[in-house]
Amino acid sequence: MSDSGRKLERLVEAVERQFVADGFSVEVRKREYDEEGRQSAEFDVVVSGRLGSTTVSWLIECRDRPSEGPAPSSWIEQLVGRRGRFNFNKVTAVSTTGFASAATRYAQEQGIELRTVDALDEDEIQNWFKVSNLxxxxxxxxxxxxxxxxxxxxxxxxxxxxxxxxxxxxxxxxxxxxxxxxxxxxxxxxxxxxxxxxxxxxxxxxxxxxxxxxxxxxxxxxxxxxxxxxxxxxxxxxxxxxxxxxxxxxxEVPISEATRYSLVESGEALAESIRFDVEVRGQPFELGVHRLVQDGRTFIAVRGSSKAATSS
Structure with missing residues (x-):
């Protein structure tokens, strides 16, 4: 996966960690192995934990391919297959380029939740983040x-x-x-x-x-x-x-990216995020400032980039 794809995974992980209840885990790039110890799959983000007397597992797959346009229905088909094969209770698809109309229809039919991460300009974040440089x-x-x-x-x-x-x-x-x-x-x-x-x-x-x-x-x-x-x-x-x-x-470190993480069906915005790419003693890091739209909570997550851990 490209570095931009990894950044998308880390953004989703950072935000979802703020929403999950105590006792739930949020794992990035979780690997699945068969009976012989060979890797059979890798999942972008997996949220799992106990709910009442049962265990639930939620798969979030991310797609960041600007050159290929909206996510196609073939990707949704793959996610439907993954849900059945690996027994996920819920599957969500997150795209930075939206979804083709056929993909949206098929996702609705199959119960695959759709979300988008869209770019914002600095004017759109001025109401809560008023600096352009770190x-x-x-x-x-x-x-x-x-x-x-x-x-x-x-x-x-x-x-x-x-x-x-x-x-x-x-x-x-x-x-x-x-x-x-x-x-x-x-x-x-x-x-x-x-x-x-x-x-x-x-x-x-x-x-x-x-x-x-x-x-x-x-x-x-x-x-x-x-x-x-x-x-x-x-x-x-x-x-x-x-x-x-x-x-x-x-x-002075400029803003690398500002984004909004939203639900497709309702259009509800879940979070707005700002990312700074910084280098400390030769090691690259991502510093993310995230605002949860529902209650206005703001938190910071620092991660080593894919070329190089999260705190909040």
């Missing part, structure tokens, strides 16, 4: 010097060997170990420090030059400390002094 702040830090502070008291031989190891090592040399035994470099420790301490960037202007700062990072808790292993024993690292340049960058 401001993305990125914290960046580059250290030029690091001083390792060791626990005191410490045996002189261990101290000397640990200091020698630090002096000989490069920034990427894994001379440290955390309390779980994972080997790490000073650069790894710096990256971890940046990720865990955003307050270090307080006062750094996004419009000015990078700021030079001398930062003492203290590892007070034993679980936060590192050790340097030497021939004479382990030296505990209780702090690192970094000399570094810190910068804050701001990027």
């Amino acid at each position: 401001q993305l702040f990125s914290h960046k830090g580059e250290f030029s010097k690091a001083e390792i502070r060791l626990e005191d008291p410490i045996q002189l031989e261990v101290k000397d060997l640990a200091k020698a190891a630090v002096q000989e090592a490069g920034a990427s040399t894994k001379i440290l170990k955390d309390r779980h035994g994972n080997e790490m470099s000073v650069l790894d420790a710096w990256t971890h420090t940046l990720n865990q301490n955003p307050h270090m960037f307080a006062g750094v202007s996004p419009v000015g030059d990078p700021e030079f700062r001398r930062l003492f990072v203290s590892f007070k808790e034993p679980e936060d400390q590192y050790v340097i292993t030497t021939e004479a024993g382990d030296a505990t690292v209780v702090g690192i002094v970094f000399e570094a340049k810190l910068a804050v960058e701001v990027r």
Whole structure:
């Protein structure tokens, strides 16, 4: 499936999660296997759970093929077959290009629910979303010097060997170990420090030059400390002094897409959604802002894109 098709699935999943009752699951790209363990089918979105004393299963299939025009009746025929073969209680077809008249008639005859996802322009979302760009702040830090502070008291031989190891090592040399035994470099420790301490960037202007700062990072808790292993024993690292340049960058991310998710038969709009495609540390993500039309509730869903999890 194309990347746009995956985006459609994720949009439907995000919205349907807000509608389902507690105890129901919403799964994307659910795979079905035969008795011999071979994959026999893959479903776009499956909603399932207990209703009273029984279990219900709802299949939602998505179609995003702009070059092929309205969804044909042959697709509805396939969904009717899937409903019977895999025992779904309900099947819904979602299309970004509408449905051919024959497909609409056949769906009504067979009880296949039809829904559409249509593009909106910015004027149509101004009543609830008044910005056209997302401001993305990125914290960046580059250290030029690091001083390792060791626990005191410490045996002189261990101290000397640990200091020698630090002096000989490069920034990427894994001379440290955390309390779980994972080997790490000073650069790894710096990256971890940046990720865990955003307050270090307080006062750094996004419009000015990078700021030079001398930062003492203290590892007070034993679980936060590192050790340097030497021939004479382990030296505990209780702090690192970094000399570094810190910068804050701001990027304007435009709206990638605005859509409305609707029922075909009644024309009722279920949700309006806005998607931003953002990149964080080289990884692509989708940030979706969704508004449920019925009650006006708005929620945010963040997902790694198909090139790269959801929170709300």
